[in-house]
Amino acid sequence: MPKVIALALSVVLLVAIPPKLHSTNVFPYNYKIEELANGLRIVSIPLPNPNIISYYTVVRSGSRNEVEPGKSGFAHFFEHIMFKGTKQVPRASYDEFLTQLGAGTNGYTTDDFTCYFVVFAGRENLEKVVKTEADRFINLYYTEEMIKTEAPVIEGEYYSSASNPDRRLFELLRDTAFEKHSYKHTTLGFLKDIQDMPNQYEYSLLYKKRFYAPDNTILLVVGDFDHAQLMDLAKKYYGDWEKSNYILQTPSEPPQTRLKRAHYDWPSKTLARLTLGYHGPAYSDITLDKAALDLLAEISFSPSSPLYQKLVIQEQKCLSLGANFEDTRDPSLLTLSAIVKNDDDLPYVEGEILKELERIKNEPAPVRKLADIKANMKYSMANALGTTDGVAGTLAFYINLTADPGTLNKLFDLYEKVAPQDIQDMAKKYFKPVNSTIITLTGGKAK
């Protein structure tokens, strides 16, 4: 999760049954994976807590899939369209169904996937939910007029964060750091593309055909239900959903060859911002790169790190300091960010961050520190998995990456294997000046 630049990723946590910690398996629950003939994968985790079910549909299409010019933000836009109903269950009826159910429900879009969830009480409601959700994914129906009315809502969503400098900073970082890959834009998309969304009805049909298909979707169900019953219902209601067979080609990002810089002038007063982005590796539960870098982030930039203590607590130059090394399907950015109290201190804080990156290349991490980090990760994950919806929300993210919940335990096994030398090696490999993009933001005079 982004620590400093937080994209709103609304993950709900609900209900009960905290896991018992095992030394090896950080994900302690039994799960089953089955696949229908049409490619729809179903991950099922029945839990012995009464009454609550988290029903997640993970479509493995996010802003990464927006590879064509002018289509940035489309995955997120389509998330909105998915609430327009079907001929059998029009939008008003769908809303009424969810209202009667009293469900906690919504969708969210990330770089790599779009997730829809319905969290509800009462296992007797499962069939109704499967039937209604299957209907809307298979038989979604909307008109060009609906597209034109919904598009300005996205502009409104953009405006909701228009006064947030972190949003602008993040947009500028992505746009500057990437040349070709679709991670160049954020999930909301470029404003000019948002403003053109009313004209994108035809493209929306193509988008749906390509990506809203069983072979690009995972159903994740956690909570109070019976696995066999779920599978019967899934076969009954999702069985006729047609495969897409579409294979997405994301553009390769060419290696960066020079340090890039950009600056954003905020129109009124604000604390200054500094962010450094380095091109990093994609998520992997096999190769060590990303796992070693995750540990580096904690060693060098967590609140317990010497640099954080120096800049935030002792010298009080920064309001915050943090690392955000995202787990993504394609290589993305390793981001270091600070909110700086005085504009004049921006060069100093940048220098301190760069010094820390050099230090970590040359000094092995203390063994005790690595043990602390592993304990922190273990308890953090246990906390996150402490509720039914915590399990669903966390897993939705990981199954988007590999389509396999087992990846979580594999990742933690990798953390165990990382040695101090690996961290130094990865620091040398990725934290090179020519691989970096540095963005600053400072405020002007308030009106």
Next chain:
Amino acid sequence: MRHPMKTYLLGIFLIGISVFFASCSGKVNPNKLTSELLPLDGNPLTSFRVLVKIGSANDPSGKEGLCQLAWSLLANGGSRTMTIKEITEKFYPMAASLSLSIDKEMAVFSGTIHKDNLEKYYAIFKEMLLDPGFREDDFNRLKTNQFNFLEKTLVNNMDEQFGKEILNLMLYEGHPYGHHEAGTVESVRGLTLDDVKAFYKEHFVQGNIVIGLAGGYPADFPAGIMADFGKLPEGFTPRLSLPPAHLPQALEFVIADKKTPATAISMGFPVSLTKANKDFFALWIAGSHFGEHRQHVSLLFQKIREERGQNYGDYAYIEHFIQGRDKFPAPNHARPQQYFSIWIRPLANSNRHFVIRQALRELKRLVEEGISQERFQLVRTYLLNYTKLYAQTLGERLGWQMDSHNYGHQDFLADVQNVLRKLTRDDVNRTIKKYLNFNNVSIAVITQDAEALKNDLVANTPSPIKYANPNMPKAVLDEDVVIQEFPLDVKADKVRIAPAAEFFQKTGLPAK
């Protein structure tokens, strides 16, 4: 690594729970500590929730922001024997934290910990609250953060919150609620470490504190905590005698003028009921029907966003609302004085006048026509089910238990199930008439060209809007014709305009 959601509190076993309320057994001595316990055998987690019945309304005049600074220094500063650096290092391998939330009349220190670390965590938690370090450098750091928030962040980086805070200033001018929890630029500048120490000494006393504990802690654990916190001085701070909130006598506008592509709007008025009143449940159905927070059931959401695509969302509340986990209300923001509000999320400046008209017209229709039988039944069913999802984590369950007792319920969420089933549509419509109105509303607007908006409002200038969709449904367009000329009785002397940068400099609204 995707960092798990460390700040969320955790799980519960729903079976085999035995609950007892120490605070409900026998007569309570107001000078002594009380507790709220929720033991859940076998749960590997324990959630702490220390509620202090002191909030920003207890700030001394001229020292607004002192309560937040004092409690922040406990939660984010060192103890007498440990610096915050040492505490951070000790918390880190436990993935532990001590969080603070603060409201007008209460604050909560909270944390959740795995049983592996319970004793180690509590030893630090206890010391932070009972034996604070009050170091000058911690004080300076937190004071500067509070100052920067008021001077830079609130008015320049978060317009939605800015709008809500202007509404608060309008409703509570000259009232103990009438300043932001962080204070004002002027007041925070003057705060000293001695102020903080004196505030702690005066208010961090037994009778003001409720010790909350939920989870699988050992049976003898609460007694130890009660003994530790029982060393605090006895005594309590008398509840504030609050003056009435400001009842608007017209449509009263305050417009913060700034360069912005989007207009943020919050509006409302005081209501004379809380969860302690019988009428609360009926008015709650009306509020949920009219504007349930971030849910499709909201009428405002349907009319403004879904039908017309004006913005991201539009909601209404019958009491002060803070979003907690997901979109559910966060507990422990209880207040004896409440207000009704409407939150219009940012929309294109060109449509601001139309949407102000639309929201007030819908409010008028609600008051005059009430709720239909069909909607009454639907929304009641919705709340009966939706509220089952409210209290799921340990912290939430404990928080709702504390709020229940604060408002005089044994179990508020259980009462929801009982009371809502007995209500009728007439009950709801009666409370709408009794508590809501559409003529006397405080309206906070953040926009650019404020004078132009003022002129349009006062002159009732028609405010047609354009749609990207050339084939908007006829019913919507027909209604638009009515909305765009819907008369608002806005007097020029009831519209105050001030540059955004002038807010939160001093207590109250910027000078007229």
